[in-house]
Amino acid sequence: MAVGENVARLRAGDxxxxxxxxxxxxxxxQYVCAAEKVFTPKPAALSFDQAATVPHSAIxxxxxxxxxxxxxxxxxxxxxxxGGCVGPFAVQIAKSFxxxxxxxxxxxxxxxxxxxxxxxxxxxxxxxxTRNGHRYDLILDVAARHPVLHYRRSLAPRGRYVLVARxxxxxxxxxxxxxxxxxxxxxxxxxxxxSPNRREDLExxxxxxxxxxxxPIIDRHYRLDQVPExxxxxxxxxxxxxxxxxxxxxx
Numbered sequence: 205m206a207v208g209e210n211v212a213r214l215r216a217g218d219x220x221x222x223x224x225x226x227x228x229x230x231x232x233x234q235y236v237c238a239a240e241k242v243f244t245p246k247p248a249a250l251s252f253d254q255a256a257t258v259p260h261s262a263i264x265x266x267x268x269x270x271x272x273x274x275x276x277x278x279x280x281x282x283x284x285x286x287g288g289c290v291g292p293f294a295v296q297i298a299k300s301f302x303x304x305x306x307x308x309x310x311x312x313x314x315x316x317x318x319x320x321x322x323x324x325x326x327x328x329x330x331x332x333x334t335r336n337g338h339r340y341d342l343i344l345d346v347a348a349r350h351p352v353l354h355y356r357r358s359l360a361p362r363g364r365y366v367l368v369a370r371x372x373x374x375x376x377x378x379x380x381x382x383x384x385x386x387x388x389x390x391x392x393x394x395x396x397x398x399s400p401n402r403r404e405d406l407e408x409x410x411x412x413x414x415x416x417x418x419x420p421i422i423d424r425h426y427r428l429d430q431v432p433e434x435x436x437x438x439x440x441x442x443x444x445x446x447x448x449x450x451x452x453x454x455x
Contacts, residue, residue: 211240219246223259223400232431234451242401247410250420254413257420257446258293262409263400264368265294268344269301271396272364275342277302280360282333282340285347286322287313289438290368292445294344295322296418297409306340308333308347316444320421334358344368356391365393421445 205216214220220243224231227238246255268290269275281298285291286307298305299321306324307317314325326333334350339360345367355365399405412418423444426434428451438447 207240214240214243219248219252220244221246221255221259221406223263225260226400232428232449232451234428244401244403244406247414249414250410253422253425253448253450254420256448257422258409258413259401259406261290261446262293262297262418263402263405264290264398265297265344266405266409267398267402268346268366268368268396269294269298269342272342272366272392272394275301275303278304279341280304280306280339281342281344282306282308282358283322284308284328284333284343284345284349286317286325287444288346288441289443289446290346292316292320292421293418294346295320297412298342298344300412300417303342306333306338310441312442313444316421320419339363342366352393356393359391359393361391363391365391367395422448424448425450 207214207216222238222242222244224236224238224242227242230236269281275281275298281303283291283294283298283305286295287309291307291309295305295307295317304323305321306326307322308326308328309317310329311327314327317325328349334354334357338358340358341360341363343355343358343365345355345365348367359365421444423446424437425448428449431449434447434449437443
């Protein structure tokens with residue numbers, strides 16, 4: 205490991221974490237090179253495996269949940285896609301704020317969602333939560349299985365819908381249709397402005413992790429040469445939490 209001559213905040217050998225998706229990606233590699241500003245010291249209590257799961261998915265969860273306003277204790281929060289990569293962090297973060305949390309995913313992930321604190325779980329293959337009459341103060345949509353307009357009927361008065369966009373189509377639907385809906389009433393719908401590697405967010409998450417209030421959910425470990433297998437497992441929607449790629453094998 206090495207640092208450039210103009211690096212002032214970090215030294216070779218420091219344990220750091222970062223989201224490399226804004227630095228040319230490169231996470232599936234033994235070594236990476238990125239600007240100093242990308243890196244933040246890793247919480248000492250976390251293993252490297254645990255730390256690797258946090259900077260992208262947990263930041264998306266935190267900023268999605270709080271980007272349109274703070275969560276108040278007792279508010280009803282629904283996480284659509286609560287059993288995947290971002291969702292388990294979102295469930296736990298919402299619970300840390302004192303929310304009543306409902307997780308939505310398929311049958312095979314319901315027990316895992318309960319185990320991390322979801323107060324209620326919904327199997328989307330059996331129940332369409334946009335039609336069951338329940339209302340929520342905040343819906344964080346990671347899965348995006350319904351048209352944006354369908355979510356409006358599941359929002360409480362002054363409720364908020366926030367999409368973690370997975371495609372350009374979904375992004376523009378939420379941005380344009382959501383903006384029109386927001387202009388016409390008290391409900392707010394749309395996207396949030398993602399800010400990767402924001403130091404205050406990583407420090408906040410580090411505090412929750414070290415206090416045991418949230419924990420990374422790791423489904424499987426893969427070797428570097430098994431990346432295609434890992435991506436196929438992820439593509440099929442099987443992952444219960446995060447997948448970890450071990451670039452150098454067992455320590």
